[in-house]
Amino acid sequence: MVISSIDKLARDKSIEILRKKFRLLAKRIIEGKRPVIVMPKRILSNTIYDEKNKLLLLGPEMQRRSFLDVNEARKFMQTLLMASIIYEALANNEYPTIRDLYYRGKHTIIYRDLHGRTHHENTWDEQRESDSVIRDLEVYLGVLREEMLILSKEKGKVVGNLVIKSGDDTIDLSKMGHGAYSIEPTPDLIEFKDVDAEYVLVVEKDAVFQQLHRYGFWKKQKAILITSAGQPDRATRRFVRRLNEELKLPVYILADADPYGWYIYSVFKIGSITLSYESERLATPSAKFIGVTMTDVFGDEIIREKIKDLKSIKTISSSTLRKLPRKKPYLTEQERRNYIIKAKPKDIERAVELIGYDVAEACLENKELKSKIRRKKEGLAGYPWFRTPEWIRELCIFFKTLSKLEIEAMASKGLKFLADKYIPEKINVGDWID
Amino acid sequence: MVISSIDKLARDKSIEILRKKFRLLAKRIIEGKRPVIVMPKRILSNTIYDEKNKLLLLGPEMQRRSFLDVNEARKFMQTLLMASIIYEALANNEYPTIRDLYYRGKHTIIYRDLHGRTHHENTWDEQRESDSVIRDLEVYLGVLREEMLILSKEKGKVVGNLVIKSGDDTIDLSKMGHGAYSIEPTPDLIEFKDVDAEYVLVVEKDAVFQQLHRYGFWKKQKAILITSAGQPDRATRRFVRRLNEELKLPVYILADADPYGWYIYSVFKIGSITLSYESERLATPSAKFIGVTMTDVFGDEIIREKIKDLKSIKTISSSTLRKLPRKKPYLTEQERRNYIIKAKPKDIERAVELIGYDVAEACLENKELKSKIRRKKEGLAGYPWFRTPEWIRELCIFFKTLSKLEIEAMASKGLKFLADKYIPEKINVGDWID
Structure with missing residues (x-):
């Protein structure tokens, strides 16, 4: 052996x-x-x-x-x-x-x-x-x-200007051709040898990872490109955390504009609630949500008046909500019409879990849903890390429009748009959510 | 760009x-x-x-x-x-x-x-x-x-003594450390540069792939080790086909002993029925099912008398069934008791689809199930490539015992057993199903 x-x-x-x-x-x-x-x-x-x-x-x-x-x-x-x-x-x-x-x-x-x-x-x-x-x-x-040395199945992939040592091999992650490097199930045993990158971009969807990789995104942007292929497993989370902690690389999460995408961000950033003991080693508290945000889709105009008047929300003063920077949408009216997907009951339920029933109650326009939420608000105070002005605005747009959007919709505006404009522009101006 | x-x-x-x-x-x-x-x-x-x-x-x-x-x-x-x-x-x-x-x-x-x-x-x-x-x-x-150049998400992974060119990079798949190489979504663009392997082992489960890889299985056995991580995607199938066709490597499939595992083998070997047009390029007709077989679990004793008397099965003569080589189980009575999982109604349904209602009817001992099958035998003649004596025996054991078994059960007998005995022994003596 x-x-x-x-x-x-x-x-x-x-x-x-x-x-x-x-x-x-x-x-x-x-x-x-x-x-x-x-x-x-x-x-x-x-x-x-x-x-x-x-x-x-x-x-x-x-x-x-x-x-x-x-x-x-x-x-x-x-x-x-x-x-x-x-x-x-x-x-x-x-x-x-x-x-x-x-x-x-x-x-x-x-x-x-x-x-x-x-x-x-x-x-x-x-x-x-x-x-x-x-x-x-x-x-x-x-x-x-x-x-x-307990192993498990492993979905995470990585490419970028990073040389690692894994087992007895030295591996250059910039030389993977059109394929990628599958992260090992024991990422603590990886040794980082050499890095020439400015940030880490974690993409929720494998297919979007493939597109960005093939387009040469990480070469142009000096990024380490990672996909979790959906809900991240422990090894991918630990690997991302180590890149952040040891190589001091900022981490951005690119996920769908829906409660599932927000939860993926949350797992990377804070940890999973049922496995809190591992979050100390696996979570990346400084990870940012780069998009797709609801404001990227709708701008903030749609919710501006409402946000100003949100007095019923606990722990957040309405003045901080008022002071949020304005946001223009990346999509035209026409594109929105073609790309948007209607939120399902399960999405709404999850969104309430994340942000709390009070935001849902204040922003929902559908009366039936409103009273349904009111009836079962017990224990739905929201996760503390989502109770920020930025996230309240995001979720408020979600509840008002009951819409969601996939990253693929952004890619369908052209890979050039996604890779050369949307992502780099947002990173350059700091247009992310913490 | x-x-x-x-x-x-x-x-x-x-x-x-x-x-x-x-x-x-x-x-x-x-x-x-x-x-x-x-x-x-x-x-x-x-x-x-x-x-x-x-x-x-x-x-x-x-x-x-x-x-x-x-x-x-x-x-x-x-x-x-x-x-x-x-x-x-x-x-x-x-x-x-x-x-x-x-x-x-x-x-x-x-x-x-x-x-x-x-x-x-x-x-x-x-x-x-x-x-x-x-x-x-x-x-x-x-x-x-x-x-x-239409991309898609990609689950397949590979390691082994194989050097490929993908994109502009030359990649040595024996130097992946504890990780693996993720197959690209356009495997026809891969160039095989150098190979030193005797066969390809495709493992259904990513976690078992991780175990065998970590154990050094492919180094010892001179194998190319691949996982489809469940139901194989098109790129993994095309990659396996090319290894078989161009490098003349025999292909063995290691999957669970259940209808889902048998179907995975079938997709690799014959293609998927709804996408038959692609099977000419994606299927590997000479692929063999190396295990886990029902005879590996139970031996053939349990079904021997029954198999001899199976006269009601169409297209197969009972004399060919009688001539099947005897098989001893790899599991003890005690291990079987601990490892076996009861088949679910969905499993039984699928198994009937694969092999045909007549085999189910002949081998089921549960009278209620028997008559249920009889009532809806329409269109359930089975797939022609499963109507071989070996597969009839396999499925007959399945129907008789209504049991299934995962590869992990074999690994739990010790990775040594799986990697050094079970797989190599079966390959050496030709104990597979075509």
Whole structure:
């Protein structure tokens, strides 16, 4: 077998952490004490948005898993089972995936109770269960699963003036022809050797990435061009974060003008809410949303009067809303008519989740929708990082027009327009949303 | 703009074909004749399975689209509109996607009829319509959309001892570190420079590709390792076909033991039924299904008696079924219990589609399902290329056990087992299904 020296190092490091942590547990058992695992609670109510660093973090609430508590014994055992499987995989130079960790641990324990009755108990039934245990271990050990050489499928691609070392190879990402470099599932093991770029452009859609790449966008603009091919996976997020943090490159996100696109931006920037513990390593708090914005589509005229009068919105004063810079649309009336897509109920629901019910209520013109939102406003205060004047204006246009737009519509105005005007112009004048 | 010389050549070639074809049409119009487009019918009843070459082909039925026929005028105009958009994109060094071709052509034609009434007519409403027009053009022109520099999203990845030229770069696919090379959307423009490999292994699942790659499988086995990341896209299929045809490398498909996996094999080997015109260029008729087979999971014992007595199956004599070589399972009873997944109704439906209702009826043990199949056997004769003794045995086990298995289950027996034993052993002894 061909063992990469870089993988060997990573393995040894993780093995050491696992040993250390579980040796303590073993010690407790030997000393006759109750075996207990203590780790931060991975639940929404223990997820804190750190306003200053713009990050989601786990709060101070802890959970205890005691082997001798009937309610916790199952989870305790699952945690130890998974830890031992991962340990063995590390020691045996394996590269498991979360799917096969599920299979490796899946079996039925047959036992007799005090009354001699036979019972069957599965270690876990669904992958959802074993995945959750892996996440627990990440939090407990303070190690990401990628560092334990657990692999996963990987969608992210990159091209640009960047030379990296991955495994034992040195790879020039400006020499990929018409293809691209697929980011590895363990991006922390990548070494950045040389870079000649001014920023990172992350494109939501693979097809638009292909177009910009083929057009030579990154050569002309000195950009590192990346696609997440939809909802970004962990490796792509970590890779982008490292480019930002270590190479000091600004990061711009180009996504559709719709709640799905906004959420992709949010995941890159802040992290995903259910996996807040990873955002400290995976999120890029300084990432900007370069477009497509609703103001690129409609300008701000359409909503100007409304925005000035928005008094009902909490935490934002109407004067800051009034002071937003004016915006002209990039699309003509005719283009808008051809390109715009009607928002679906699911889009509206998501948009409310992002920005909060009060903005929706204030900006929706459809009375039926308005009262529907009013009825179920519970828990829909919006994500704090979307409660900025710029995002309120964006979403207000969305609610007023109930329209969305794909990046492809911008490309259909001509690739020249997208690559030589729209993106560079917006970056040059700072026309993005933070 | 950075124009690749290879793209320039491809453009010129497609422009020439478009010009030639439509100049004839223009000539007819100038001569005062009815403008008509004649092309093969792209419908199921005009799709023929070429038994000898193992390919799906379009049959001899032709369709005429006349501008002066009210029923055909809309389709005629759509075809010309799309052709002109593609022509312009080619001439302007654009790289459109099928999505933005949809946007480029989408507009409303306003006209007055003889009575002075105003009408509104959309060029097309949904992408389904414009996509169908692109397919018509591919058939009419005898050119694949990729050759017209129409791009699309791309999932396929490759690593191995293969040096290619793509665009202006020479790329060594054995030097990708832990990452991989993303196949370009126009694989016909790739030039194979140097190869040192004995076969191509196509893995359905990206995560399993990552595992085998990381393990050094392709180095040890002298293989070119590819993943389609699920249902293969056109570029991955064309790339695999070219490796097979031009470099004479045998192709093996590693997919899940379920109807979805079997269908992926079928698309690589024969082509997709709705797009039969492309299979002549995209399919790899000699591709083999290396696993996971149902006999790898269960052996053949479980079905041996049944297979011997299968008299009700059309086109296959029971003596050929009897002569099938015996097979031992790779899994123990215990492993089977842990790894097997119960087939869903959708799986059963698909399996019947692939193999035909008669095999399902003969092998199902569940009486309720049996009679359900019997009731709707219409049109479910199975695909001819699945009606071989080997596939009948496979599907018979599936129907009898109503079980399926993922490749990950094999990996969870240890990557060593998958990479050093299962795959090489099967290839060495020829234990595949054609």
